[in-house]
Amino acid sequence: MLQRTFQHIPGVGPWREKDLWARGIKTWDDFPAAGTGVAISKKTDDIARERIAQARDALARRDLRKLTELLPPREHWRLYPEFQNDAVYFDIETDGRDAQAPTVVSLFDQAGGLQVFIQGRNMDALPEAMAARRLWVTFNGSVFDVPVLRDYFGPGRFPLPDAHIDLRFVTRRLGMGGGLKEIEAKIGAERPPHLKGVNGYDAVLLWRAYQRRGDVEALRFLVEYNLYDSFQLRTLMDVAYNRGADDLNQDVPRLPVFERGDVLYDVSRIILELGPTERDLETLARVRAMEQDA
Numbered sequence: 001m002l003q004r005t006f007q008h009i010p011g012v013g014p015w016r017e018k019d020l021w022a023r024g025i026k027t028w029d030d031f032p033a034a035g036t037g038v039a040i041s042k043k044t045d046d047i048a049r050e051r052i053a054q055a056r057d058a059l060a061r062r063d064l065r066k067l068t069e070l071l072p073p074r075e076h077w078r079l080y081p082e083f084q085n086d087a088v089y090f091d092i093e094t095d096g097r098d099a100q101a102p103t104v105v106s107l108f109d110q111a112g113g114l115q116v117f118i119q120g121r122n123m124d125a126l127p128e129a130m131a132a133r134r135l136w137v138t139f140n141g142s143v144f145d146v147p148v149l150r151d152y153f154g155p156g157r158f159p160l161p162d163a164h165i166d167l168r169f170v171t172r173r174l175g176m177g178g179g180l181k182e183i184e185a186k187i188g189a190e191r192p193p194h195l196k197g198v199n200g201y202d203a204v205l206l207w208r209a210y211q212r213r214g215d216v217e218a219l220r221f222l223v224e225y226n227l228y229d230s231f232q233l234r235t236l237m238d239v240a241y242n243r244g245a246d247d248l249n250q251d252v253p254r255l256p257v258f259e260r261g262d263v264l265y266d267v268s269r270i271i272l273e274l275g276p277t278e279r280d281l282e283t284l285a286r287v288r289a290m291e292q293d294a
Helices: 014-020 042-060 064-070 073-086 121-132 146-153 168-174 179-186 200-213 214-249 261-272 278-293
Strands: 089-096 102-109 113-118 135-140 163-166
Touching: 042 064, 042 113, 064 073, 064 163, 073 089, 073 163, 073 168, 073 200, 073 214, 089 146, 089 200, 089 214, 102 121, 102 146, 102 200, 102 214, 113 121, 113 214, 113 261, 135 146, 135 168, 135 214, 163 168, 168 179, 168 214, 179 214, 200 214, 200 278, 214 261
Parallel strands: 089 135, 135 163
Antiparallel strands: 089 102, 102 113
């Protein structure tokens, strides 16, 4: 799909790109060389050949940042097949305060699998983990998750990706509107019964229960909820890319849609390993003492 993209050429939008495809100029290789014909106009064609050369060179060098700069943001989803091994899918929960702080953040990628970062345990390690991946995939992350994390860690420490695909806007353009969980149901990637209906406010309440009473079961529930928010994005990204290619009627390979079966074992393992910390035990002892005094 990327090598069929012409919207990195000034003056070429969705309509003109489709016109080029209809006239047989379907890939960068099909664009006429200088002196062999006119595709758009003599002046624009010279610019087009320069932009195509830049994109071809960036792709050969695996320069995701340069490609991101060349393409309009609405078309960054086209980068995905070439760089999916560099992708991390993530989601955050927060404490619900005015100056929101992250409480639980989960990451999923091909190489590292699932990772969970929890306030008071290992949250400080999150920036380094996110910096290891050049392509970020979120749902509404450009509006919420990333600004919260940047404010929390500070712009000097929190990394920037080479590209960020926010599936909220990709799916909306494809007619798959709604929230993440609503879209999951539409594509057959529903959550287990005990997680259906759980929302962001519930996540805040679960965190408060953990903070106030050392309730590790509440933390486990919260972490499980958040883990689904991250690895389900891999399935949604695959589906969205394929539907985008379908919508444009392009003869390009479709992606195999991610099956979450192997990941579910890791979810169970992570949840079971979430035992109480020394601080949790101290909180529990304090709560019990207060109950006895009452």
